Amino acid sequence: MFETKTYADRRKQLKQDVSSGLILMPGSGESAMNYPGNPYYYRQDSSFLYFFGIDKPGFYGLIDVDGDKDYIFGTDFTIDDIIWMGPQPAVKYLAAAVGVDNTGAPAQLKELLDKARSAGKKIHFLPPYRGENILEINNLTGIPTGEVKKEASLELIKAVVKQREIKSAEEVAEIEKSLDISSEMYKMVMQMAKPGTYEREITGRIEGIVGSAGSFISFPVILTTHGETLHNHYHGNKLEKHDLLVVDSGAESPLHYASDITRTFPVGGKFTPEQKDIYQVVYAAVTSATEAITPGKMNKEIHLQTAKVIAAGLKDLGLMKGDLDAAVKEGAHALFFPHGLGHMMGLDVHDMEDLGEDNVGYDDTVVRSRQFGLAYLRLAKELKPGFVLTVEPGIYFIPALIDQWHGEKRFADFINYDQVSKYKGFGGIRIEDDVLVTDNGFRVLGKPIPKTAAEIEEIMA
């Protein structure tokens, strides 16, 4: 846990940013996998962790904005629990560690909320993403389950985003702990990416490295020789010489801050000339995008500049043609780079995505585009010091998309379909780093993980 004061200060700020009423923050409970006593790996809700710090199931946070009072509700363990789970700290003790003096049992929370509702007080809550918490809020507030998400408080969402999007030095240090684990993962991947190995063997070793560091993955590992499928979680392929292996993975730090790194490796250790050409374009894209990061810049602008770097590289290789400004404006590059440049990262790998992507990555100054490709940009707004974001351009040859656009002759002025068709078995290349926006620029977080084609080939040799 961070110091007690960190959590108290965060709640104090929240009370200043939310005008009145009560803020209800249920933590996550256990979630049954195949029977109640066999739950999924436990993961606390990130906003609960941020404001109330307790990394255990069964707790509810409450903040009375008008009365300037913070509460934690939970159930003290009985001797039966202790027999199965070992000695457990009392609710009061856990609450004191995060600066909360007022504690009670969940039934008291219900009474308090009932009273507040009859007094006409607003009860703010964040949009729940687990069925269990939809039911909890329904039970605690009387809002019908089907209405709960819609009734989430935009005022509270904005106040939470305002704090969580700016990472303190101690939060950045946590992210760098998870990046230390990432660094170990990628060393191992480079040793294992040899012909004859199965994707699942490397995936298992990645999960082993994370587990032996006492951590957990920040999202299911993407490790595939079919990197043209962006979120490919199938791990059954045998690696063949000259396959491209896309590995997109991350770990959590002890306090649950994420890392999210992607590298693309040539199976067998050497890129083919064709692979190296495309790799250099993605490398130029990730480098120029990272170097463009500075406070005051719109991330949408950096995304579009990066799209132009990709389009220019592809034009040099004969895959695109024509006026690149027009090509990027119209979205022709999205045949190859159909996703956004990156997203916020913190306690969640896609930080605060549960609060609504538009509430996190967009604001009054920028609306989400509806254009194919650009519409997937998760972070568009102006960058501020303290943001941690991913920079993750890629080039993919997606056969179904190529065939569809070719059939429609879509953007035929900008795309050399005859050339592109030859790349249908190529796969994809993505490179991803995690970057802090500093007061006057950027810092790539973590120890450097090999990224140039030359470094990768040297190590793999």
Ligand code: GLY
């Ligand atoms: N973890 C998927 C991504 O890079 O956004």
Ligand code: MN
């Ligand atoms: Mn990733």
Ligand code: MN
């Ligand atoms: Mn990412």
